[in-house]
Amino acid sequence: xxxxxxxxxxxxxxxxxxxxxxxxxxxxxxxxxxxxxxxxxxxxxxxxxxxxxxxxxxxxxxxxxxxxxxxxxxxxxxxxxxxxxxxxxxxxxxxxxxxxxxxxxxxxxxxxxxxxxxxxxxxxxxxxxxxxxxxxxxxxxxxxxxxxxxxxxxxxxxxxxxxxxxxxxxxxxxxxxxxxxxxxxxxxxxxxxxxxxxxxxxxxxxxxxxxxxxxxxxxxxxxxxxxxxxxxxxxxxxxxxxxxxxxxxxxxxxxxxxxxxxxxxxxxxxxxxxxxxxxxxxxxxxxxxxxxxxxxxxxxxxxxxxxxxxxxxxxxxxxxxxxxxxxxxxxxxxxxxxxxxxxx
Amino acid sequence: xxxxxxxxxxxxxxxxxxxxxxxxxxxxxxxxxxxxxxxxxxxxxxxxxxxxxxxxxxxxxxxxxxxxxxxxxxxxxxxxxxxxxxxxxxxxxxxxxxxxxxxxxxxxxxxxxxxxxxxxxxxxxxxxxxxxxxxxxxxxxxxxxxxxxxxxxxxxxxxxxxxxxxxxxxxxxxxxxxxxxxxxxxxxxxxxxxxxxxxxxxxxxxxxxxxxxxxxxxxxxxxxxxxxxxxxxxxxxxxxxxxxxxxxxxxxxxxxxxxxxxxxxxxxxxxxxxxxxxxxxxxxxxxxxxxxxxxxxxxxxxxxxxxxxxxxxxxxxxxxxxxxxxxxxxxxxxxxxxxxxxxxxxxxxxxxxxxxxxxxxxxxxxxxxxxxxxxxxxxxxxxxxxxxxxxxxxxxxxxxxxxxxxxxxxxxxxxxxxxxxxxxxxxxxxxxxxxxxxxxxx
Numbered sequence: 068x069x070x071x072x073x074x075x076x077x078x079x080x081x082x083x084x085x086x087x088x089x090x091x092x093x094x095x096x097x098x099x100x101x102x103x104x105x106x107x108x109x110x111x112x113x114x115x116x117x118x119x120x121x122x123x124x125x126x127x128x129x130x131x132x133x134x135x136x137x138x139x140x141x142x143x144x145x146x147x148x149x150x151x152x153x154x155x156x157x158x159x160x161x162x163x164x165x166x167x168x169x170x171x172x173x174x175x176x177x178x179x180x181x182x183x184x185x186x187x188x189x190x191x192x193x194x195x196x197x198x199x200x201x202x203x204x205x206x207x208x209x210x211x212x213x214x215x216x217x218x219x220x221x222x223x224x225x226x227x228x229x230x231x232x233x234x235x236x237x238x239x240x241x242x243x244x245x246x247x248x249x250x251x252x253x254x255x256x257x258x259x260x261x262x263x264x265x266x267x268x269x270x271x272x273x274x275x276x277x278x279x280x281x282x283x284x285x286x287x288x289x290x291x292x293x294x295x296x297x298x299x300x301x302x303x304x305x306x307x308x309x310x311x312x313x314x315x316x317x318x319x320x321x322x323x324x325x326x327x328x329x330x331x332x333x334x335x336x337x338x339x340x341x342x343x344x345x346x347x348x349x350x351x352x353x354x355x356x357x358x359x360x361x362x363x364x365x366x367x368x369x370x371x372x373x374x375x376x377x378x379x380x381x382x383x384x385x386x387x388x389x390x391x392x393x394x395x396x397x398x399x400x401x402x403x404x405x406x407x408x409x410x411x
Numbered sequence: 412x413x414x415x416x417x418x419x420x421x422x423x424x425x426x427x428x429x430x431x432x433x434x435x436x437x438x439x440x441x442x443x444x445x446x447x448x449x450x451x452x453x454x455x456x457x458x459x460x461x462x463x464x465x466x467x468x469x470x471x472x473x474x475x476x477x478x479x480x481x482x483x484x485x486x487x488x489x490x491x492x493x494x495x496x497x498x499x500x501x502x503x504x505x506x507x508x509x510x511x512x513x514x515x516x517x518x519x520x521x522x523x524x525x526x527x528x529x530x531x532x533x534x535x536x537x538x539x540x541x542x543x544x545x546x547x548x549x550x551x552x553x554x555x556x557x558x559x560x561x562x563x564x565x566x567x568x569x570x571x572x573x574x575x576x577x578x579x580x581x582x583x584x585x586x587x588x589x590x591x592x593x594x595x596x597x598x599x600x601x602x603x604x605x606x607x608x609x610x611x612x613x614x615x616x617x618x619x620x621x622x623x624x625x626x627x628x629x630x631x632x633x634x635x636x637x638x639x640x641x642x643x644x645x646x647x648x649x650x651x652x653x654x655x656x657x658x659x660x661x662x663x664x665x666x667x668x669x670x671x672x673x674x675x676x677x678x679x680x681x682x683x684x685x686x687x688x689x690x691x692x693x694x695x696x697x698x699x700x701x702x703x704x705x706x707x708x709x710x711x712x713x714x715x716x717x718x719x720x721x722x723x724x725x726x727x728x729x730x731x732x733x734x735x736x737x738x739x740x741x742x743x744x745x746x747x748x749x750x751x752x753x754x755x756x757x758x759x760x761x762x763x764x765x766x767x768x769x770x771x772x773x774x775x776x777x778x779x780x781x782x783x784x785x786x787x788x789x790x791x792x793x794x795x796x797x798x799x800x801x802x803x804x805x806x807x808x809x810x811x812x813x814x815x816x817x818x819x820x821x822x823x824x825x826x827x828x829x830x831x832x833x834x835x836x837x838x839x840x841x842x843x844x845x846x847x848x849x850x851x852x853x
Contacts, residue, residue, distance in 0.1 A: 170700050170713050182704070182802040187576070187810070203702060203804055237699065238804055270705065270802055277732065277797040277810040279576050 177209035180266025181234045183259040186241045187280035188272065194249035198272040199241045199280065199307050200259050204234045211263055218262040221245065229311075229404070230259060231380070232344045242343075242380065242402070244308045245272070282306045285398045293336045293383045295401040296327040309381075309402030317410055321352070321368035326403060328383040329363045335386040338365035343380035343404065347373025357386055371409040379405040445526040446534020447476045454519050455479065456543050458496050464545060476533050487527040490520050497761035501753040504738075508771035510638070511764075548603035551674050553596055553636045560598070560674030562586065566655045568668040571609050577808050578659040583618065586651045593644035593684050596676040597628040598636030606669045611660040611809075612762060615673055619651035626690045627653070628673075629727070629764075629817050636674070637725070640769050643821055644684040647675070660809070688724060688821040695783050696814030698805040703733060703789045703812055705800045710786040711814050714742075717781065720828035723773040724819030726752045727764040728785065731812050732795045733803060734759065735788040739816065741773065742780040759795055759809065764817070770838050774823075774831055785814040 186199040204211055211234045213219040221228040229243050245257050256271035272278075283306050284291055295304045297312045304310045316322040328336050338356045342349040349369050356365035369379055381403035388399075445451070455463075455473055463473035472478050479486065489495040493502070498514035500507075515523075526532070551560060567582035601610035617627045627645060628637055639645075657671055678684065696711040703709055728737035738753035751773050752765060767773065775781075791799050803812050823831065 170696060170711055174700065184802050184804065185798065203802055205702065268705065268802060269800075271800050275798050277576075277808070279574075281576055 174207045175205070176207050178264065179205035179209075180263040180268065181205065181211050181213065181261050182266075182268035183261055183270040184238075185270050185272035185275075185278065187278040187282075188274055189280050189282040191246070196247050196249075196251055196274060197282070197308050198245045198247060198257055199282065200230070200244070200270075200272060201238065201240045201242055202231070202234055202261070203238050204236050206236050208236055210235055213261055213263055218267075219260070221257065221259050223257070231378075233342050235341070241307045241400070244402075246308065280398065282398055289332075290385070290388060290399045291330070291332060292399040292401045293328050293330045293334075293385065295338075295381070295383045295403050297381065297403040297405070298326075304401050304403060306398075307400070307402050309404055311404045311406065313406045313408075315408040315410065316371065318371055318374055321370050322407060323366060323368050324379065324381070324405060325364060325366045326381055326383075327363045328358060328365055328401070330385060333360070334388065335360055336383050337386045338381060338383045340367055340369065341380040341382070343378040345371070345373075345377030345407075345409075346375035347371055347377075347409075349377065349379065369407070371407065374409050374411050377407040377409055379407060381405065445522060445529060446532050446538065447479065447526070448534045448536050449538035450522055450534075451479065451526050452476075453540050454515070454522065456540060458513055458515055458519070460543060461545065480531050480533075483527045483531045487524050490515055490523050492756075493520075494756060494758065497758060497763060499754050499756050499758060499761065499763065500765060501755045505750045505752045506767055506771050506773060508768035510766040510768055548607055549600075551598055551600060551636070553598050553638060553674070553676065557596055557638070557676045560596075561677040562588075562675040564653050564673045564675070565670045566657060566673075568670050569657070569659070571606075571659050571666040571669050572661050573663055573665040575661050577611075578661070579807065580657040580659060581655060583652050583654050586617075586647060586653055588647060588649050588651060590649045590680070592647050592680070593678040593682060593687075594627070594639075594647050594675055595644055595678050596636060596638040598674045599628065599630035600672040600674060602666070602669050602671065605664055605666045606671065608662050608664065609659050609666050609669070610671055611658040613658065613671060614656040616654040616656075617645075617647055617651050618654050619648040621646065621648060626692075626817070629690060637764070637766065637819070638676075639684075639688060639724070640686070640772075642684050643686040643688050643724075644678055645688060647677075658807075686722075686821045686823070686827070688819060690725075691818050691820045693781070693783055693816040693818055694814075695785050695816065696805070696812070701805040701812055701814060703787050703803040705802055706790050708735070708786065708788050708790060710784060712782065712784045714780050714782045717775055717779045718777060720777050720823040720825065721775050721779075722821040722823060722831065723751065723767065723775065724821055725764050725766045725817075726819075727762065727817040728754055728757065729762060729813055729815050729817065730757055730759065730785065730787070731809050732759050732797055733787045733789045733793060733812050734814070735786050735793065737785045737816070738783070739818070740782040740784070741775055742782055744776060744778040748782075766819070770835065774828065774835060776828065777825070781818075783816055787812065787814075 181202055181204045184201045184203050186201050188196050188198045190196055212232055213234065214232050215227045215230070219230065219232060220226040221230055228245055231239075231242055247255070247257060251274065253274050256273045258269050258271040260267065260269040262268070282292075292305045295309070296302070297304070297310045301312070302310055314322065324340060326338060328338050330336050336358050338358065340351050340354045340356075349371055352368040354367070356367060358365055365383075371377060382400055383403075384400035459473050462469040463471060465472055465474075471482060473482070473486075486495075493499070493514070496513045496515065498512065500514070502514065502517075553560075564584055564586060566580065567584065569578075569580045569582075571578065597615070599613050599615070601607040613630045615627045615629065627647070653673060655671070655673075659669075693713070693715060695713045701711070723739075726739055728734070730737070734757040736754050736757055739751045741749045741751055743749070789796060789799055789801075789803055793799070797810055801810075803810075805812060807813075
C-alpha cells in the first residue's frame, strides 16, 4: 500500500547487508588499504548515507521521496544501481568506518501501537483554519485496524470526524484534516486519540508556533499541490482538505474508480489509491497511476471481499517531486476520499 | 504570525532568572570590590560584545554600564548556567582546548555573579579598557587571521517572506575554478543585517568528479568558519560547482533577494596538503527510526569503528527543538573508554561547531570505536519545546526532529599516526597530559 516502501525496504536491506559484509570480511583493524581504495569506499559510504538522509545528498532529485510519492522505474533503477555498486565494492574492499550498532535494531515488526501526529495548520481564505493530522504506526510490518469509537476518536465534537481506521506500517503524512472556526483560539485544541494493545496516544493539534504549514505552496522550490477532481462536475481540490464522494458495489465485483488530476505548473502527476476504512480487504487493479503530461484521467478498480462501509483514500502528487524536496513541508499533495457501500 | 526566533530568544533570556541557584563561586565579600569598568567590561568585551552590539545578532546590547545593569540578574543566571556565551560543552568532560572557545572561565563566571550580587557597582570610568573596534556583520570572521577570502560564491537570490514556516533554498552555482585547488578555510556569511536573522543553517556540497568525502562545509546559526591545520585541506576541482542548501526561518521581517556568501581560502597553487580532511556525517537517529513519544526523554546511540588511525578535527551535533544533549566517546582497542566531548544543554539557535585546538585534536588509533549518544527532551521541562504533547518523527522542520553529528575527520596512515603521536608527546612532555589529547589507550 505504501508506494515508497518496497523500494525503501530494498535499499535498507541492501545497506544492512553491506554493513554485514564489511563487518564480516574486515574485522576491526584487520586490513589496511591504499588511499585510493579507501577513497572509493568512502564514496560508497556517502552514497549509502545519502540514501537515508537527504541532507547528505549530492543530487537532491534522487532521494526526494516520501510516502506520498512513488518512485518511477528510472528512479528505482538509479537507487538499485547505487545499492548494487555499493554491495559489489564492499565485497572486495574494506571500509573506513563501520556502524557496529545499528539504531534500526530498535524497530519491531508487529504488536506495537499507532500514534496520531499533528502535522500543522494553515489559515483559510474565509478566516477558518485547517488542522492537518497524520499517523505513526510503530510497527515496521504490521498493518493495524482501529475502528472509530473509544479507541479511535476525535474531540471535541463528533467522535468520527473522518479519520482513518486502517493504518499501514510506519508514517502516514497529512492524511486527514479538521477545519476549525475563525474564533479558534491559540490555546484551543482538537485531539485525536488512538489506542491499540494498551498503548494510548492522544495528540492535540492547534494553532501552535512552529506548526504553521505552507500547505498550498512550497515557495523555495515553487511547488504546488496538483488539482484533484473526484467526480464529474465536482470541485477542483488542492491540498490536504479533500473532497468526499460516495458510491456502492457488490462483494467481489470490481468497482471502477476514476478521478482527474493535473498540475497547473506543467509537471507530471501520479495518483495513489489506499484503503482508508472498511471491514475487509480491498484489492486495487493498480494502486498507482502515473499520468503523462496532457493526460488527466486516472482509473483503477477496487474489489472488496466483505460487505460493509469502506473509504478509499485517493492521493495525488507530482510524479518526480515530493514532500522531500519541499523540505518535508506539509506540501504538496491533494487528498480525496470515496465512501463505498459494499453489499453481498 | 509565526516568529519563532524572538520566542526562543525570549525564553532563553527570561527563563527562571530568579529561580536558579548561583554557580557556587559567588563570594559577597569579593563582589564588594568589583566594579563594572575595571572588572566586568573586559570580560564582556572579550566574550559578549561581538554579538551584543547594535545591529548584531543578539537581542540586546551589552556595551555600556546602563545596558548591562538593566539585564544584570538575567545575565547572572545565564552565565552561571553556562547558557551564555553559547558554548554548551560540559566543562569537566573531555577535551577542553578549542580554537574557537568563547566560554567563560570559572573565575570569570564567579566575577560576574559576585558583581551582580554586590549590587552591580559602576566604579570609575577611567578604569575601563579602551573600546573595541568591532567588525560589522558584513565582515568575514576569519579575515583578521587569513585576510579576505580567495573565492566568494553567492547563492542565487531568494525572497524570504516575513512570515510562514521553514524554507529551503537549494541553488547550484559554479565555483569558476579552472584548476584544482586545495581549501585552507571556509566561512559562510549571511547577508547583513536582515539575512542574518533568517538564515538558520546551510549545507555546502562540492559537486565534482572526486568527492571531498562529505560536505565541503556546514554552517549553522552561531557557528564560526572552519580553518584547517597547516598541511590539512580539502580538494576543490576545476569546473566544480557548489550545491547550496539554505534553511531559512522567517522572523517577521521580509528579506527580498537574499543571498548568502560562501568564502573560501585556498592554499597556494600546486600545493598539496599531506592530510586531506573531510566533514563526516554520523547519523544516529535516522529517518524511519527516530520516534519521540509525547512527554518523553529518549536516548539514541550508535557506534562506528575507525578502521584506520584518525585525527578528530571538530565536533558538532545537529538536533531541532527537542534536542537536549549529545556526546562522542572513544572506546580504544585496549578497552579503555573516554568521553571526547559532551554537550549538556543543546540550544537550537546555537549549532556550535567545536574545533579542537591543534595540539588537542584527538588522535585515535585504528580500531577505535566512536560511540555517539543523543538525548531528547519532549516534555514541558524543555523551554524550547513547541508541543510536548506531539508524537515527533524525523523531518526537516524545526517542529520535527533529527539526530546526527558532523565530525571533522582526517584519515591517517600508521606512519603519520605514529609521527603525530610523537610530536604530541613532545609537546605535552613534562606536563600532566590530558588523556584525551594523548594517543588512545596503547
